Amino acid sequence: MTLLGHLAHYLGEMSQKKLIVAFEKLIELLPKSSLAVKKAICRCIPQLAKYFPDRAKQYLTAQLETLRQGKTEKVLTAAAYACAGLTKALGMQYVAEIDLLGVIEKESFESKKTDPIRK
Numbered sequence: 001m002t003l004l005g006h007l008a009h010y011l012g013e014m015s016q017k018k019l020i021v022a023f024e025k026l027i028e029l030l031p032k033s034s035l036a037v038k039k040a041i042c043r044c045i046p047q048l049a050k051y052f053p054d055r056a057k058q059y060l061t062a063q064l065e066t067l068r069q070g071k072t073e074k075v076l077t078a079a080a081y082a083c084a085g086l087t088k089a090l091g092m093q094y095v096a097e098i099d100l101l102g103v104i105e106k107e108s109f110e111s112k113k114t115d116p117i118r119k
Helices: 002-006 013-032 035-049 053-069 073-090 092-097 100-110
Strands: none
Touching: 013 035, 013 053, 013 073, 035 053, 035 073, 053 073, 053 100, 073 092, 092 100
8 A cells, every 4th residue: 555655656647546545544553553664654554545635635624633543552543543644644734734733833832621641
């Protein structure tokens, strides 16, 4: 899967359906994989997400919600790696558009109900 992710920019528009399937499988693999695999997947995500930015935005929103409500460290780590890859793919313009840094500051640093694992 990661090989397909790394070769995504060579495949072009003709194989976009395969790229979407590979992208979804990589996102599904994140919570179940080891740290080394999570890092490899995080490096593949930006190359795949460039072909379908609308779906990448949906996944980023879902992963941010997972970061807010996740309970285990493994789930939170997977969501953090997914957010890192998707943020790199979508660029700083989208981060500013959704005010990601403001949301993180409000929920993580200003909230008294924040779990110790999130700090």
